Amino acid sequence: MSGTLANLTLANRRILVVEDEVLIAMQIEEILLDLGCVVVGAVGRLDAAMSLAADQALDAAILDVNILGGLVYPVAERLSARGIPFMLASGYGSWALPEPLRDLPRLTKPFRRLELENGVRALCTPH
Helix, strand or coil: CCHHHHHCCCCCCEEEEECCCHHHHHHHHHHHHHCCCEEEEEECEHHHHHHHHHHCCCCEEEEECEEECEECHHHHHHHHHHCCCEEEEECCCHHHCCHHHCCCCEEECCCCHHHHHHHHHHHCCCC
16 A cells, blocks of 8 residues: 555544444444544435435445345445445446446455445545
């Protein structure tokens, strides 16, 4: 990781977490809180994720591809329309994603803390 990225503060960055597996959601939330982030949601249902993606102030999002209620793609579209960066979390390779989403940042499950941290820092880096 570049020195600039490592020094990027994540304090008070608002991160939407969409994950329907409770233990994974808790792990992500704990890491984000340790980094100083504000966790928005930690929801595992498509309807709740859509609502939060529509009207919450967000800096970035972590989206599990398969959640209760279906695939997370409508949430990804809503975030894209708002200009909010996100990464997709999945145990599958990019081949399992629709073509337009294959080059987006991904968090491959199972993941390590450093992978999540680096991913969030990259999402929150001004472009």
